[in-house]
Amino acid sequence: MLPAAAFLLLFLAYPLGLGVYLSFTDARVGRAGSWVGLENYEFLAGKNPLWDFFAIISNEVVGTKYELTGDPVFWLSVFNTLLYTVVASALKFAIGLYLALLLNRHMPFKAIIRAVVLVPFIVPTVLSAIAFWWIFDTNFSILTWMLRSIGVLGEKEVINYLGDPLNARASVIFANVWRGVPFIAITLLAGLQTVSPSLYEAATIDGASRWQIFRYITYPLLTPIIAVVMTFSVLFTFTDFQLIWVLTRGGPFNSTHLMATLSYQSGILGGRLGDGAAISTAMIPFLLAAIMFSWFGLQRRKWQHGEGND
Amino acid sequence: MASVTIDDVRKSFGVVEVIHGVSIDIEDGEFVVLVGPSGCGKSTLLRMIAGLESITAGALKIGSRIVNNAPAKERDIAMVFQNYALYPHMKVYDNMAFSMKLRKAPKDEIDKRVRAAAEILGLDQLLDRYPRQLSGGQRQRVAMGRAIVRDPQVFLFDEPLSNLDAKLRVAMRTEIKALHQRVGGTTIYVTHDQIEAMTMADKIVVMQGGYVEQIGAPLELYDRPDNMFVAGFIGSPAMNFLRGRVQGGAFITAMDERIPLGAGMGADEGREVVLGVRPEHLTLVGEGQGFGVDVVVTEPTGSEVQIVAKHGAEELIAVFRERHQPAVGERMRVAPDPSQLHLFDGETGRALRA
Ligand SMILES: Nc1ncnc2c1ncn2[C@@H]1O[C@H](COP(=O)(O)OP(=O)(O)OP(=O)(O)O)[C@@H](O)[C@H]1O
Numbered sequence: 238m239l240p241a242a243a244f245l246l247l248f249l250a251y252p253l254g255l256g257v258y259l260s261f262t263d264a265r266v267g268r269a270g271s272w273v274g275l276e277n278y279e280f281l282a283g284k285n286p287l288w289d290f291f292a293i294i295s296n297e298v299v300g301t302k303y304e305l306t307g308d309p310v311f312w313l314s315v316f317n318t319l320l321y322t323v324v325a326s327a328l329k330f331a332i333g334l335y336l337a338l339l340l341n342r343h344m345p346f347k348a349i350i351r352a353v354v355l356v357p358f359i360v361p362t363v364l365s366a367i368a369f370w371w372i373f374d375t376n377f378s379i380l381t382w383m384l385r386s387i388g389v390l391g392e393k394e395v396i397n398y399l400g401d402p403l404n405a406r407a408s409v410i411f412a413n414v415w416r417g418v419p420f421i422a423i424t425l426l427a428g429l430q431t432v433s434p435s436l437y438e439a440a441t442i443d444g445a446s447r448w449q450i451f452r453y454i455t456y457p458l459l460t461p462i463i464a465v466v467m468t469f470s471v472l473f474t475f476t477d478f479q480l481i482w483v484l485t486r487g488g489p490f491n492s493t494h495l496m497a498t499l500s501y502q503s504g505i506l507g508g509r510l511g512d513g514a515a516i517s518t519a520m521i522p523f524l525l526a527a528i529m530f531s532w533f534g535l536q537r538r539k540w541q542h543g544e545g546n547d
Numbered sequence: 548m549a550s551v552t553i554d555d556v557r558k559s560f561g562v563v564e565v566i567h568g569v570s571i572d573i574e575d576g577e578f579v580v581l582v583g584p585s586g587c588g589k590s591t592l593l594r595m596i597a598g599l600e601s602i603t604a605g606a607l608k609i610g611s612r613i614v615n616n617a618p619a620k621e622r623d624i625a626m627v628f629q630n631y632a633l634y635p636h637m638k639v640y641d642n643m644a645f646s647m648k649l650r651k652a653p654k655d656e657i658d659k660r661v662r663a664a665a666e667i668l669g670l671d672q673l674l675d676r677y678p679r680q681l682s683g684g685q686r687q688r689v690a691m692g693r694a695i696v697r698d699p700q701v702f703l704f705d706e707p708l709s710n711l712d713a714k715l716r717v718a719m720r721t722e723i724k725a726l727h728q729r730v731g732g733t734t735i736y737v738t739h740d741q742i743e744a745m746t747m748a749d750k751i752v753v754m755q756g757g758y759v760e761q762i763g764a765p766l767e768l769y770d771r772p773d774n775m776f777v778a779g780f781i782g783s784p785a786m787n788f789l790r791g792r793v794q795g796g797a798f799i800t801a802m803d804e805r806i807p808l809g810a811g812m813g814a815d816e817g818r819e820v821v822l823g824v825r826p827e828h829l830t831l832v833g834e835g836q837g838f839g840v841d842v843v844v845t846e847p848t849g850s851e852v853q854i855v856a857k858h859g860a861e862e863l864i865a866v867f868r869e870r871h872q873p874a875v876g877e878r879m880r881v882a883p884d885p886s887q888l889h890l891f892d893g894e895t896g897r898a899l900r901a
């Protein structure tokens with residue numbers, strides 16, 4: 238017990254603690270730095286973080302030009318991270334669920350198709366990111382070539398996938414979705430296979446249409462596993478680094494900078510360890526919120542486990 | 548409520564035919580039991596009636612309508628599954644109300660029907676529970692409640708009692724029968740337990756290997772089985788069979804003993820036949836009567852004594868109400884009631900009747 242606890246403390250708590258400690262110092266690479274209290278946070282988040290939070294959303298979504306009290310790049314990275322996480326997770330959920338339902342049906346070559354679905358998950362992220370770098374290349378993109386062949390794009394027209402802020406955001410989200418869907422699809426498929434077929438038959442006889450069977454039987458029975466898999470998906474997406482770093486390094490104009498990439502850039506590349514640590518530490522409340530959300534979501538499933546008679 | 552007509556129905560899975568032309572007429576309000584050994588096609592036939600399995604050939608009519616291609620929801624049938632198939636995420640009330648909710652019935656109408664069904668089945672106190680909070684017998688009742696609420700044309704049961712312990716099974720058997728008498732409704736009930744079939748059915752359909760062996764009222768099957776399969780399947784302990792031949796109006800066993808045949812039991816002289824005698828129709832007799840057997844096992848059950856004995860190489864069982872206690876290996880003589888004998892063709896197993 239004791240060695241295990243010591244081990245945990247050393248390898249989990251120590252780096253976390255050190256990171257949080259650093260965020261309260263003005264440490265730089267190669268220099269210990271001294272305690273500065275909340276100064277890093279004040280610089281990043283500003284005097285009125287709540288105001289800044291809504292201001293950046295308003296600026297980005299409806300194009301207002303509110304002044305921020307904190308660091309605009311930091312707040313942009315917060316916005317980007319939330320956008321990236323929400324949109325990518327929603328898409329991954331929708332596509333993953335659809336694929337799982339599809340794969341759960343009887344069809345020829347079932348095993349092979351299921352294996353193929355897993356491919357994006359198996360390929361190392363960096364490798365798939367490099368592949369996407371090619372796919373999103375302005376001149377050599379296979380997407381452009383396909384759009385040209387079906388006549389959506391003219392012969393000489395190109396799309397600047399990663400050079401234009403809006404395109405770049407869409408492109409990195411696309412890559413993240415491609416990579417994340419298999420995990421969700423396969424996990425939900427496993428969940429689907431635990432649903433007894435006789436429930437579907439009972440519902441069919443009760444007069445349910447296919448949609449009603451999904452809505453009233455399959456989906457409710459799947460919610461516990463959906464909660465688990467989506468919590469993980471949100472955590473992974475929120476903390477994503479590799480894909481962005483290989484594809485855009487946060488550009489253009491910081492439009493794809495996530496908190497993780499910005500933290501790395503200012504902390505390691507920029508040498509301002511304190512700043513970088515503060516950005517990373519600022520991710521913790523968001524992650525905790527996500528975990529709490531799904532945890533309470535899970536709690537309410539009385540039919541599933543636990544005691545009690547109501 | 549409606550009649551069900553099954554006319555030369557066949558079912559193939561791929562190239563394998565598992566139901567080979569089955570015809571059954573089920574009257575309005577009748578309680579029909581499909582019985583047969585495992586794998587004989589009972590469930591498949593039931594699932595075809597429910598619309599869960601397609602019909603390869605033949606015609607299925609519910610009422611006057613051919614429903615071969617009608618989807619399950621249009622057939623207006625209710626089914627109770629072997630594993631109950633209760634929706635685990637719905638309370639008992641919602642399990643029972645589900646079909647009516649789908650049909651967008653008015654709320655108070657649903658409430659009335661669910662509570663009425665719950666009262667019939669003694670589920671009033673359990674409506675707020677989830678299925679996992681119920682015992683096996685209670686789940687069974689909820690499954691039936693779900694069927695009753697529907698007020699369907701036909702009730703289908705697929706071995707609904709096989710997950711219950713012996714005592715509860717007997718209790719539920721009575722309950723289902725009582726329920727049928729109270730609620731009415733055409734019922735098709737599948738089981739492999741012939742006692743269930745005998746006690747519950749208005750009409751029994753005995754199946755084997757995808758064929759119907761015989762259809763009839765319980766006592767009709769018991770008294771006049773059409774063939775050796777039905778004779779051996781219906782009744783417990785099972786009917787004894789002795790091989791031999793007919794000579795001078797009597798049956799000659801393999802050990803050359805004579806068993807006189809009752810009046811009107813026609814069989815050609817010298818023909819190879821099988822004699823069927825139920826264990827309860829054998830009585831202990833003195834020297835010079837009946838035929839000799841060697842006792843193998845004696846099993847007193849309290850109300851009666853079962854004796855397993857051998858006549859030559861053929862084993863047979865006798866059941867006595869008197870407390871005989873013959874020793875193992877003892878030779879004794881038993882005689883059948885001549886009016887309760889059955890003769891079957893030695894090759895085809897068909898009943899031989901005058
Ligand atoms: N989906 C299927 N595909 C292929 N063969 C099947 C299928 N379902 C059933 N069978 C076959 O059809 C035959 C009848 O099966 P069925 O389930 O109707 O038997 P049953 O009489 O209900 O037996 P039990 O008492 O064991 O439930 C069996 O030989 C079985 O192997």
Ligand SMILES: [Mg+2]
Pocket residue numbers: 589590591706
């Ligand atoms: Mg079966």
